[in-house]
Structures are given as C-alpha cells and as structure tokens.
Amino acid sequence: MSKPSILIVEDETIVANDIKDILETAEYNVSGVVFSGEQAIKHIEENVPDLVLMDIKLSGRVDGIDAAKRISNSCDIPIVYLTAYGDKETLTRVKDTSVFGYVLKPFNETELSAVIEVAFCRYKTYKMLKEENDKLEKIVFTKTRELSEMKEKVEHANCLSRVGTLVSTVAHELKNPVAVMKVALYGIKNDTKRIFFERDISTINTKVWEIEEIIKNLSNYSKARKSVFRNIAVMDFVKECVSQCEEQYCRDDVNVGIEQDSKSDKIIEADAVGMMELIFNILNNAYQSFGEREGEIRIRIDFDEGKNLITLIFSDNGEGIDNNSLSKVFEPFFTLKPKGIGLGLSVCKQIVKLHGGSIDIESEKGKGTKVSVNLPIRQSLSK
Ligand SMILES: Nc1ncnc2c1ncn2[C@@H]1O[C@H](COP(=O)(O)OP(=O)(O)OP(=O)(O)O)[C@@H](O)[C@H]1O
Ligand SMILES: [Mg+2]
Known part of the structure; x- marks a missing residue:
C-alpha cells in the first residue's frame, strides 16, 4: 500500500x-x-x-x-x-x-504524529458514516417515493370504491321504495271497490318522500343545489319541520317536544332548503334509532347573547352510538344501518359550515344521542 x-x-x-x-x-x-x-x-x-x-x-x-x-x-x-x-x-x-x-x-515529533494518526482514523470513520448515510438517504428517498405512489393508488382505489359503494347503495335504496310503489299501484289498479285506496296512496306518498330525501342528500353532498339565503324565524321553522317529519313517520309511540324561551325566538339568515335538510336528517336519525321501540325526541332552542349564537339541541333516548363509531359519524358514507347511505350527518356538517356554524354529537350506547347545532346570527337581524 x-x-x-x-x-x-x-x-x-x-x-x-x-x-x-x-x-x-x-x-x-x-x-x-x-x-x-x-x-x-x-x-x-x-x-x-x-x-x-x-x-x-x-x-x-x-x-x-x-x-x-x-x-x-x-x-x-x-x-x-x-x-x-x-x-x-x-x-x-x-x-x-x-x-x-x-x-x-x-x-514535538510524537505529538504531531499522534494527531495525524488520529486524524486519519477519524477521517476513515467519517467516510464510512458518510457512505452509510448516503445509502440510507437513497433508501429513504426510494421508500418515500414508493410510499407516495402507494398512497396515490390507495386514494384512487378508495375513490373508486366510494363511487362503487355510492352507486350500489343508491340503486339499492331506490329499488326498495320503487318496488313498494309498484305493489301499491298494482293494488290501486285492481282494487275496483277502492277498499285499500287510501292506504295505497299513503304508501306511495311516503315512498316518494323517501326518494326525495335520497335525492336531496345526494344533491346537497355534491353541492349540485345553489343555496338561497333568506330570513327565517327559527322557532316557527323548527315547528314546521317537526310537523312534516311527524306526518311522515306517523308514530304515536314517538314523542317530539320543543323547548324554548322567549329570548331564543330569533330570526336568522339561512338557506331554508338546507336548514330543512339539516333538521330532517337529525330527526330521521333519531326516529331510526328507536327501531320498533317507543322513544322521545327533545329539541331545545337556546340563544347565547354573548356569542350571538342560536343553538339547536336534539336529544333522543334511542340506541345511542358506541365510542368507536362516534368519531366517524360525520365521515361521508359512514353508516351502521343496513339500508343507510351514510350521508345524512356529513351533509349536515356541510350545511352548518355554509352558515358559519358548527355541529357536535355526543352519545352513549344504549342511552341516547345529543346533536348540537350552533348557528351565528347577525345583529341586524335579531328580533
Ligand atoms: N340519533 C342517533 N342515534 C343513534 N345513532 C345515530 C344517530 N345519529 C347518527 N347515528 C349513527 O351515525 C351513522 C351516520 O349517520 P348518517 O345520518 O350520516 O348516515 P345514515 O343515517 O346511516 O344514512 P343516511 O342518513 O345517509 O340515510 C348512522 O348510521 C348511525 O349509526
Ligand atoms: Mg341519517
């Protein structure tokens, strides 16, 4: 050497x-x-x-x-x-x-030689470390690129699978009411004495409402509908939504109560169609949480003067949600229902966001669920 x-x-x-x-x-x-x-x-x-x-x-x-x-x-x-x-x-x-x-x-000679020897040793170690470092950097670079390619593929696959899920769920959701309507129409056609006429018409009416709900949720989710803001009297609006919902569900074993104080009878500027969707989606979830059992839904309307906020609190004593699922309920397509699409609450979140507000959910499995919606009101509009 x-x-x-x-x-x-x-x-x-x-x-x-x-x-x-x-x-x-x-x-x-x-x-x-x-x-x-x-x-x-x-x-x-x-x-x-x-x-x-x-x-x-x-x-x-x-x-x-x-x-x-x-x-x-x-x-x-x-x-x-x-x-x-x-x-x-x-x-x-x-x-x-x-x-x-x-x-x-x-x-002296010894000191100089010692320092030079140590310098060569250090340099050798430094070179080895540098080579290792270069190798590691290359590995990290390749792995990072592979990971980001993989992430893209997974996202693409997720997107395709979501579209697939959406298409099959919507098809399934629409097939059901259409089949029921067909039976009802057949009944009307052949029921010459009109014995079941009222019942069949009411069935068709309910199923049309269900189909409308699906279409509204899908349009809201895809933001296909344009929002139109106008002044809404909160109390009257909530009452109207509740009465429409009660009409659709037509259940004597579910009691819906509205609580408010005079301070919270406010006017807010809101997109009426969106607000109706929001209230229907929350009420639908509450109704569905009772299954065949009887239940109670409480709606509280509060006004926070300091924050200038209207809060709508929907509480039910239905089946509740387990902790694991609770963090996912606002994700699109998350559902625990055999026939659910999983868009209701994610649409609610979009609607609330559009109004500059917020939405929260609390729940205990077996006890019930509480959904709170906070909506800001502009000073000039408050009564
Ligand atoms: N009040 C409630 N009580 C019990 N579970 C609820 C309640 N609200 C929401 N959930 C749970 O959250 C899930 C997501 O609700 P979301 O409204 O987004 O979808 P969905 O009701 O399953 O379907 P969709 O509303 O699109 O028909 C529901 O499947 C249900 O498990
Ligand atoms: Mg729902």
Missing part, C-alpha cells in the same frame, strides 16, 4: 522544513510544501493529497482557515491545523471547516 501523502502549508521556512523531516521520518509522503493559502488551493487543484497540515496565520490575503474552507468546498480531504493561537475566536472559525485535528505550536 502506498504511503499517505500530506501537504504542508506553513509560511515559516524553518518550521516547514522541521515538519517535513518529522513526516518523512514517520514514513509519510510529503506531497508538497507551500507558504500561502493561495498556493495551497492551487496545489490541491493539481495534486490532491490524503491530508493537509495547515498553519492558520499565513502571509498573503487568504489565511489558513479561509484556504481550508475553499479546499473543503472542492474536495473531501481531512485538514489538521497547526497554530500558536488557541484563542476562542480562532477555534470558533476552525469549527466551521472540515477539521480533523488541531496541534498547538510548539509541538
């Missing part, structure tokens, strides 16, 4: 020659002796040594530290400084360069 080559950068000739002797005795190959920073840079451009011994205070415009910085920018070789100055400022400047050793003058 060839002997390691060392460049000596030292502007005092006697010291430079002493160092040369020491290195040659220690069996190093002296690749050159130069007296200034400029000469050192030029020498390295033509002949790259294995190590540079660099004096810090040099005659000329470039001192040892600046020369070392420029050398480090063009090639990766260890630098050992020689200096009579161990002050803090010099040390701070030295730390910014690729320093592998530091020898304070005056030094």
Whole structure:
C-alpha cells in the first residue's frame, strides 16, 4: 500500500522544513510544501493529497482557515491545523471547516504524529458514516417515493370504491321504495271497490318522500343545489319541520317536544332548503334509532347573547352510538344501518359550515344521542 501523502502549508521556512523531516521520518509522503493559502488551493487543484497540515496565520490575503474552507468546498480531504493561537475566536472559525485535528505550536515529533494518526482514523470513520448515510438517504428517498405512489393508488382505489359503494347503495335504496310503489299501484289498479285506496296512496306518498330525501342528500353532498339565503324565524321553522317529519313517520309511540324561551325566538339568515335538510336528517336519525321501540325526541332552542349564537339541541333516548363509531359519524358514507347511505350527518356538517356554524354529537350506547347545532346570527337581524 502506498504511503499517505500530506501537504504542508506553513509560511515559516524553518518550521516547514522541521515538519517535513518529522513526516518523512514517520514514513509519510510529503506531497508538497507551500507558504500561502493561495498556493495551497492551487496545489490541491493539481495534486490532491490524503491530508493537509495547515498553519492558520499565513502571509498573503487568504489565511489558513479561509484556504481550508475553499479546499473543503472542492474536495473531501481531512485538514489538521497547526497554530500558536488557541484563542476562542480562532477555534470558533476552525469549527466551521472540515477539521480533523488541531496541534498547538510548539509541538514535538510524537505529538504531531499522534494527531495525524488520529486524524486519519477519524477521517476513515467519517467516510464510512458518510457512505452509510448516503445509502440510507437513497433508501429513504426510494421508500418515500414508493410510499407516495402507494398512497396515490390507495386514494384512487378508495375513490373508486366510494363511487362503487355510492352507486350500489343508491340503486339499492331506490329499488326498495320503487318496488313498494309498484305493489301499491298494482293494488290501486285492481282494487275496483277502492277498499285499500287510501292506504295505497299513503304508501306511495311516503315512498316518494323517501326518494326525495335520497335525492336531496345526494344533491346537497355534491353541492349540485345553489343555496338561497333568506330570513327565517327559527322557532316557527323548527315547528314546521317537526310537523312534516311527524306526518311522515306517523308514530304515536314517538314523542317530539320543543323547548324554548322567549329570548331564543330569533330570526336568522339561512338557506331554508338546507336548514330543512339539516333538521330532517337529525330527526330521521333519531326516529331510526328507536327501531320498533317507543322513544322521545327533545329539541331545545337556546340563544347565547354573548356569542350571538342560536343553538339547536336534539336529544333522543334511542340506541345511542358506541365510542368507536362516534368519531366517524360525520365521515361521508359512514353508516351502521343496513339500508343507510351514510350521508345524512356529513351533509349536515356541510350545511352548518355554509352558515358559519358548527355541529357536535355526543352519545352513549344504549342511552341516547345529543346533536348540537350552533348557528351565528347577525345583529341586524335579531328580533
Ligand atoms: N340519533 C342517533 N342515534 C343513534 N345513532 C345515530 C344517530 N345519529 C347518527 N347515528 C349513527 O351515525 C351513522 C351516520 O349517520 P348518517 O345520518 O350520516 O348516515 P345514515 O343515517 O346511516 O344514512 P343516511 O342518513 O345517509 O340515510 C348512522 O348510521 C348511525 O349509526
Ligand atoms: Mg341519517
């Protein structure tokens, strides 16, 4: 193996020659002796040594530290400084360069050889670490790219599967009422004595309402409908929605009560169709949570004067939601119902957001659910 080559950068000739002797005795190959920073840079451009011994205070415009910085920018070789100055400022400047050793003058042969040996060892370790680091960086880069490609594929697959789910659920949801309407129409056609006429008409009416609900939710979800804002008297509006819902469900075993105080009888500027959807979706969920059992729905309307907010709180004593599912109920297509689409609450969230408000849900499995809707009102509109 060839002997390691060392460049000596030292502007005092006697010291430079002493160092040369020491290195040659220690069996190093002296690749050159130069007296200034400029000469050192030029020498390295033509002949790259294995190590540079660099004096810090040099005659000329470039001192040892600046020369070392420029050398480090063009090639990766260890630098050992020689200096009579161990002050803090010099040390701070030295730390910014690729320093592998530091020898304070005056030094003897053993000290210099020891520092050079340690510098070669450190450099070897540094090279190994650098290679490992480069390998790791490459692996991280490749893995990151693979992961982002995979993420894109998963998102695409999710999107396709959501569209698939939507299409099959909507088809399934529509098939049901259409089949029931067909039976009812058949009944009307063949029921010449009109015994079941009222019942069949009422069935068709209910199923048309169901289909309308599905279409409204889908249009709201896809934002196909344009919102029209107008003034709405909250109390009367909620009452109207409740009476329509009661008419549709027509259940004596479900009691719906509205509580309010006179302060909360406010007017808000809202999109009436959207607000109706919001209230219907929440009430539908409450009705559906009772199954065949009897139940109670309470609607509280509060006005927070400080925040200028109307709060609608819908509480039911239905089946409730388990903790795991509760965090997902606002996600589109999340449903626990065999025939649900899972758009009701995500549509509610969009509608509330459109009105600058917020919606929260609390629930306890087996006990019931509470949905709170906060809607801001503009001062000029409040009664
Ligand atoms: N009041 C409630 N009581 C019990 N569970 C509820 C209540 N409200 C919502 N949930 C649960 O949250 C899920 C999501 O509700 P969401 O209204 O978004 O969809 P869905 O009712 O399943 O279907 P869709 O409303 O689109 O017909 C429901 O499947 C149900 O499990
Ligand atoms: Mg629903």
